[in-house]
Amino acid sequence: MxxxxxxxxxxxxxxxxxxxxxxxxxxxxxxxxxxxxxxxxxxxxxxxxxxxxxxxxxxxxxxxxxxxxxxxxxxxxxxxxxxxxxxxxxxxxxxxxxxxxxxxxxxxxxxxxxxxxxxxxxRPIMIEAICRQYITGSMWRAYEKGERKFCGINLPEGLEKDKKLPELLITPSTKGILKGIPNVPEADDVNVSRDNIEASFQAFNFSKVEDITHYEKLLKDGFKVISEALDRVDQIFVDTKFEFGYVNDATGNEKLIYMDEVGTPDSSRIWDKTEYQAGNIVENSKEGFRQFLLNYFPDPDILLNKNRMDERFALAKHNSLPQEEIMKISKTYLNIAEKVTxxxxxxxxxxxxxxxxxxxxxxxxxx
The missing domain is CATH 3.30.200.20 (Phosphorylase Kinase; domain 1)
Incomplete structure (x- = not known):
């Protein structure tokens, strides 16, 4: 077959x-x-x-x-x-x-x-909640440009790329296009602060303002559970995305639950701990595939620049990637699944x- x-x-x-x-x-x-x-x-x-x-x-x-x-x-x-x-x-x-x-x-x-x-x-909370334990990706790019406030959080001087942050940070962004929220642009995936969420909690679909604290606790506790489990199999949980929503149980009680997927190579960055300690970043997540694409195409700006979406879609449609690269990604996903489970x-x-x-x-x- x-x-x-x-x-x-x-x-x-x-x-x-x-x-x-x-x-x-x-x-x-x-x-x-x-x-x-x-x-x-x-x-x-x-x-x-x-x-x-x-x-x-x-x-x-x-x-x-x-x-x-x-x-x-x-x-x-x-x-x-x-x-x-x-x-x-x-x-x-x-x-x-x-x-x-x-x-x-x-x-x-x-x-x-x-x-x-x-x-x-x-009923989804209209937030993609990112938890970050290390400074990398979009957060590092913003920091490198001199930004010291990220999602309303003040960042200290002297942080280094791919190094552990002083504490676990929650950096939320909008899920979908939210309208009429003061200081929040009407666009998908816009960074927001806790103050934004608190001031317009109903617009983000929270039932009550107290649920924001509960959601933050579920974020941090969930991150900790996964991080500790990954550490036991020599992996570093770098950052991840969580999503939440409300449901009613059989007795009619409303409860906040985890939604979508959690802690996967699609929604998280996971690094090999042994390699990291030796000074190397080895991605055990989709980030490795993203890096491959950036290196594979001669003009990576097409992949990074949202003003070039037509070119980007054409790139994906008209290019069959090497089979060995697809199988490398397969190996990454299967290996991390077997380590976790x-x-x-x-x-x-x-x-x-x-x-x-x-x-x-x-x-x-x-x-």
Whole structure:
């Protein structure tokens, strides 16, 4: 069997019963179940959610996105073998660890297959919350230019690139385009301060202003749990993105939960600790792929300059990347998943058919 057949690149064409359009993101696709199917599954499976909670099937893919584009490789490789299963396995592991440490629940109710989650609908907090333990990436670029205030936080003089920060920092940005918030531009992914959030907490979708403190605690506690676990397998948790939302449980209580994915190579920077101590940065995350792209193309400004998006999309569309580079990324994802979970990620020979079979036989969700 060719490697290309083991890749799930298209994940929005499954015959899952739904009466709404399928939402397809860069990596995951979401199928909202009918009211009848949601209600039936809540009853049958005993999920701890409100009777009328909308449920969805979230299907991951092996697609790889970077710089807002989807990339492909030679030989019909439209994704990275093992990437989807590795991402889900890592997220599942951390979500379970959060639960074991009494932090908070996640939006995931069930995991029928390594590629799929059954999730409940949450009301999202409109913030991408970045936790940073080291100064690197966009924060370093701003610091190097002389900026000493980042997301409302005053930074001391004398910080060095890729070195540990004096304390863990929370540097939030907007999730989507938020309108009418004083001092916050109407654009996606704009850095905001805690003061901005507090002054307009309802615009960011917080139920009450006190929940901001709770969200910050969940951020720091979640980061600590993952950081300590990664340290035990000789990895450094550099920075990561968290997302949150509200749901109601079976008794009607509103609670703040973790959403999306956590602590994965897609949403985090993870460095090899032994190499770091020897003075080298070895990325065990998607950052390695980004660096490859910047070095591979003669004009990296296309990838960094948002005014050149048409050229960037053309670059991704018309360039098949070397297969060995795609397989290097595959190795990075599979290795870090196996380190985190302690288990081997088994590659599926026909992921699409496996998903259809399990959703038909065990959940009666296939038309």
């Amino acid at each position: 060719s490697i290309a057949n083991q890749v799930l690149a298209v994940n929005d064409d499954l015959p899952i019963r739904t009466d709404k359009p399928v939402h397809s993101g860069k990596v995951r696709s979401v199928y909202w179940l009918t009211e009848e199917d949601s209600h039936r599954l809540i009853k049958q499976k005993g999920y701890n959610v409100a009777d009328n909670a909308p449920l969805a099937i979230m299907v991951i893919s092996d697609r790889i996105s970077a710089f807002d584009c989807i990339w492909h490789g030679e030989g019909g490789l439209n994704g990275v073998p093992g990437k989807g299963a590795a991402l889900n396995a890592i997220s599942n592991h951390w979500f379970q660890l959060f639960k074991d440490n009494q932090l908070a629940d996640s939006h995931i109710l069930d995991i029928p297959h390594p590629f799929i989650w059954i999730v409940q609908k949450a 302690g288990k081997k990620v088994i590659l599926s020979n026909n992921p699409k058919q496996e998903i259809i079979d399990v959703l038909r036989n065990e959940y009666d969700l296939i038309v």
